[in-house]
Amino acid sequence: MTSRESESLRRDRLLAAIALFLGLGLLLALPFALQAGASFFLPITAALVIAIALVPMLEWLERRGIPSGLAAFLCIATFLAIANAAIAAIVVPAAGWFAVLPERIGRIRHNLRPILDLYSSLDRFISDTSATFMRSSGGARTVTVQQPSSLIDIVATSAPVAIIEAFFAILVVFFFLSGWTRLRRQTITSRGSFSSAMATARVIQEMVDRTSAYLSTITIINISLGLLVALGLWIIGLPTPLMWGGIVALFNYMPYLGPIMAALLLALGALMSFKDAWYALFPPLIFVVCHMIEANMITPTLVGRRLTINPLLILVALSFWGWVWGAAGALLAVPLLIITKTVLASAGKPDIAGFLFEEGTLTNPQTDPPGAA
Secondary structure, eight states: OOHHHHHHHHHHHHHHHHHHHHHHHHHHHHHHHHHHTHHHHHHHHHHHHHHHHHHHHHHHHHHTTOOHHHHHHHHHHHHHHHHHHHHHHHHHHHHHHHHHHHHHHHHHHHHTHHHHHHTHHHHHHHHHHHHHHHHHTTTOOOOOOOOOSSHHHHHHHHHHHHHHHHHHHHHHHHHHHHTHHHHHHHHHHTSSSHHHHHHHHHHHHHHHHHHHHHHHHHHHHHHHHHHHHHHHHHHHTOSOHHHHHHHHHHHTTSTTHHHHHHHHHHHHHHHHHOSOTTGGGHHHHHHHHHHHHIIIIIHHHHHTGGGOOOHHHHHHHHHHHHHHHHHHHHHHHHHHHHHHHHHHHHHOEEOHHHHHHSSOOEEOTTTSOTTOO
């Protein structure tokens, strides 16, 4: 190797290392930027996930001669109708449960009296310790924070922002769908070679197919699970079984964490409704049995190996997006993970060592030519 080639190689490695460290810095700063700009990034991300899930319906309408704009409007109208019906089935009865919650505190305490008696000594110890601490810090200043007096106050204070974000997300979905066919065609035809165009088309198609297949399949499974749980709750006499079925279906979009939260809410609702503590175990038990059958038999059969994801990756994605965007981020975690995995599997994974020391930046065994090193 000549001195010029050696110098050129060292320069390339230095530039690659600088680019790598800049990329790592951007990667570390990205979560905090997403968290700080949640009012902007969250509606866009949710809108893109919803739009990708609606692309098969859009293409089905366009194949029947419906213009792109009208097809996009019909897709959005269908989605909003289903979403509003589901929200109304949950929110309206939930308001009634919130209203009677203060009256049912006594019944909950009565049902939980054995557990409360077990920990009463610990509660007294904590109270005595807190009182001692407060007496020792008598000079501390007390700050009173006015809390919202009702659920209506909470909704009234947050509704304007939520309406603006929802309207912004709907516009993003509409313009994405209305320009989807033209954007995909331009993206493919703008490639410099036929192989590059085919790779781009494959990435786009795989992303749409896998995301829409997962969301549609999981939606059907969750709705069926919610209806089955609602039927069981109706049989044992729990009020508003459709609301509980809707909560189960919604929370089941969050693997692992969602079912636990749904079971706890069902236990709370049962303690509020039934006087017998043992009978109050039936609602969460019905859900747990149905969920175990769904998670171990139905979902693996319908979703299949093609969309199977490592449980560790799911937990990491849930933790990350839940920390960044809260409950909404947890709902989007799995679709975003599927999109990311699909793009990396189709376009190629970053080859860090090759990027730092050699020439290649992407590795993809499916597309590498035979005999490539």
